[in-house]
Amino acid sequence: MRIPKFKDHIHPIVVEDDKLILSSEFGQQLLTGKSLIQVARYLDGVKSVDDIIQHLDGVVDAQQVLYVLSVLKEKKYIFETKHKLSVSESAFWSSLGVEATVVQKNKEQARVRIYTYGTAESSNFIRQMNAGGLPVVGEAENLAVILTDDYLQDGVLEKARELWYQNIPFLICKPNGIEIWLGPIFRPGKTACFDCLIQRLIANRDVEVYLKETGKINTPLVAASSLPSTIDTSLSTALTELLKFIVLGHNEQLENKMVTIHYGTLETNKHVVVRRPQCRVCGTPDTDRIPENIQFQSSPKSFIDGGHRSVTAEETYNRFKHLISPITGIVNKLERITNGDDVLQHVFISGQNMAIKTNNLQSLRKNLRSNSCGKGVTEIQAKVSAIGEAIERYSGVYRGDEPRHLTSFKALGDKAIHPNDCMLFSKKQIADMELWNARESFFNVVPLPLDENALIEWSPLWSVTRNEVVYLPAAYCYYSHPDNGGEHFFCAPDSNGCAAGNTLEEAVLQGFMELIERDSVAIWWYNKLKMPELDLESFNDDYALKLKAYHKSRNRDMWVLDLTGDSGIPAFIAISARNDRTTCQDIVFAPAAHLDPSIALRRALTELNQMMPSMDESLPPGQYRYDDPETVHWWQTANLENQPYLSPDTRRPKSTADSFAVPRFTDIKNDLEYCVEVVKKMGLDMHILDQTRPDIGLHVVKVVVPGLRHFWARYAGGRIYDVPVKMGWLPAPLNESELNPISIFI
Structure with a gap:
């Protein structure tokens, strides 16, 4: 020196x-x-x-x-x-720990080219670059800037891919709108690529996707709210971040991140952009892979959090909170919908349900009003539950990078599982398909029979009971699969058996419990069985008793029925009805199942909490904060007199916490081994589809046990008729025409 x-x-x-x-x-x-x-x-x-x-x-x-x-x-x-820098410029860089000579050298070596799309202009940006001593080139660039009025504007994706393949780093910016977008900076081989970002952007823009697919718009809906000052400020900020990247050789604020600035509130937010290992541009998708032999690993039960968990809710939240973003996230919001002062009912929504395909106005409307939801005994449990459900739904959406095999049902032979062995529609339902589908019920859509010679895509699952790979139609395993439309509509995918967990074992256990829960509900509901009440006091659970008292304070009675069937796994349904009127009793119900009856009870009660926000006491009788026609019709017309199976069977003793002969283990692995034996004793098979997405990391599975029934209207022969007789609840099986005519709508 x-x-x-x-x-x-x-x-x-x-x-x-x-x-x-x-x-x-x-x-x-x-x-x-x-x-x-x-x-x-x-x-x-x-x-x-x-x-x-x-x-x-x-x-x-x-x-x-x-x-x-x-x-x-x-x-x-x-x-x-x-050096040749001004005092102010030198001071800026020295405050970042960079010598002025390094600044000069790196700026002189930069060859920046600007690309514009839509209504975006480059003149202001070029002027600012010239003032900052940064050269602009028309070719042979080693760094690029994309200015666009919308990241989905025509031509942006193609240019981004071209720059990526040429190994040229680039910054993208949307300077227009009251909320401007800045970044990310893409570095080929080191960060996520633009395709990774686009995948998330599209997932969060349901309305535009619908409008484009239906031909209502051809270009993005560009934000028009701008001032000359906001445009200039946005471009100046973009240039500053570009200079930081040039001078420092990196920019941690914008690599794998984008920043939004809202000029109405001056609120600034960072949005994480996750590199997708399965991305076709920057990753290595493997659509031909076959699931490995799933061997359950030890997963000690460390915490009870709506189920047995291996880590705390706080740890799970901190691990996945970066996924919360309306722009780049799969959880586009995390919002409490119960009163913040309510210490009993903690319910959060986590944005639109990504499992609902917006290919028509009805599904768009359903999606805009449908949210992934989470509940818990504590606020953090509810938050994590909401995030988990959003991840579960996201992971179940078909994206084209899933393992699959193009063949026919007949060609697969005994390794193929017929979709109706899982859906269980009766021959009469299929024959009356037009009548069923004319109801436009989201929950009870009857598909066409499968053409067993048709070439379709099949997803590989690992059969735990058969110890081999089996196949189900990919259109049954994933939402929005292209096989499942128009004349090829042969199955109705659903979330039954889908679950997320910190470990594979957690997810499989939760998924199987859901299958038991819904099978138990279907057997009870459609046979209109009177079932015993659960003795809440026997559980020594203050939460349950306080919640019952809370319902009483709202002129409601709350009780829990024991639906446990031949599996022996505790299955309950919590029910709440108004007690100040005999009609329009606003009856809500929520089921749950678990090996631990105390957890099954807690899950049913917190699930019931999830239903309660629709009951707004400030509204007149018969009006609600939820407008699904089937649900509203039930609330308006159902009462304990015309639906007597909702009331406890007073002729039978109450079930207590000690009524259930289920072994207690300290490891989830042992729970699963027990569940597999239960499945075998019922004469069924258990198959597992691993839907875990590499870019997420939370384990997601779909557990499939053909023969266990969804609680939607599925009337094929089997357990819905056999179990009530087997358990001594009915002297003989009902006929299909005798089943409960009201289809479950949750």
Whole structure:
């Protein structure tokens, strides 16, 4: 260092003969020492080291001068003044720890090219670049900027891919709108690519997707809310971030992130962009892979959180909270819908249900009003539950990078599972398909019979009971699969058996419990069985008793029925009805199942909490905050007199916490081994589809046990007729025409 000087962002102030304060925007530092003060007086950017030594001859020894300079340099307080930058620019970069000479060199080596799309213009940006001493080129660029009025604008994706394949880093910016978008900066081979971002953007723009697919629009709906000042400020900010990338060689604020600035509120948010290992541009998709032999691993039960968990809810939340974003997330919001002061009912919604395909106005309307939802005994449990459901739904949507095999049912032979062995529509339902589908019920759509010779895509599942790979139609395993439309509509995918977990074992257990829950509900509901009440006091659960009292305070009675059947796994349904009127009793219900009856009870009660926000007491009787026609019709017409099976069977003793002979284990692995044996004893098979997405990391599975029944209207022969007789609940099976005519609507 020939001519040293305090860095331009530092103000040196001598306060005493042996004390020096270095002041900057970031605070102050006190340095002490008489020799330090003497040297500091000559650090003016004019005098060389030799000059300083000469001026201090006889005052400070030369070696001491060199020592002081070395200490100041090591602490990055001084720098070499030989550069062409202005004082303010030098101060900016020195505050970031960059020498002015490095700034000059990196700026001179940058060759930036600008691309514009839509209504975006480059003139202001070029002017600002020229003022900042940054060259703009028309070819042979080593860095690019894409300015666009919308990230989905025509041509942007193609240019982004071209730059990626040419190994050219680039920054993208949307300077228009009251909320501007800045970034990410894409670095080929090091960050997520633009395709990774686009996949998330499209997933969060349901209305535009619908409008484009139906031909209502051809281009994106561009944000028009801008001022000349907001455009200039946006471009200036973009240029600053570009310069930081050029000078520093990286930009942690915009690599794998984008920033939004809302000029109406000055709110600034960061949105994480996740690199997708399965991406066709920057990843390595493997659509031919076959599921491995699933061997359940040890997963000790460390916490009880709506089920047995291996980590706390807080840990899970911190691990996945980066997925919350209306732009780049799969959880586009996390919003409490119960009163914040309510210590019993914690319910959160986590954005639109991504499992609902918006290919018509009805499904669009359903999607806009349907949200992934989470509940829990505590607020953090409810948040994690909502995030988990959003991830579960997202993971079940077909995207084209899933393992699949093109063949026919007959060609697969005994390794193929017929979709109706899982759906269980009766021959009469299929014959009356037009009548069923004319109801336009979202829950009870009857598909066409499968053409067993047709070439369709099949998803591989691992059969735990058969110890081999089996196949189900991909259109049954994933929402929005292209095989499942028009004349090829041969199955109705649903979320039954789908679950998320911190480990594969957690997810499989939760998925199987859902199958038991819904099978138990179907047997009870469609046979209109009177079932025993659960003795809540026997559980020694203050939460259950407090919740019952809460319902009482709202002129409601709450009780829980025991639906446990031949599996022996505790299955309950919580029910709440108004007690201040005999008609329009606003009856809500929520089921749950679990090996631990205490957990099954908690899950049913918290699920019931999820239903309660629709019951707005400020509205007149018969009006609600939810407008699904089937649900509203039930609330308006059902009462305990015309639906007597909802009331407990008072002829039978109440079930208590000790009524269930289910073994207790300390490891989820042992729970699963027990469940597999239960399935075998019922004469059924258990298959597992791993839907875990590499870009998410939370385990998601779909557990399939053909023969266990969804609680929607599925009337084929089997357990719905056989179990009531087997358990002694009915003397003989009902006929299909005798089943409950009301289809379940949740």
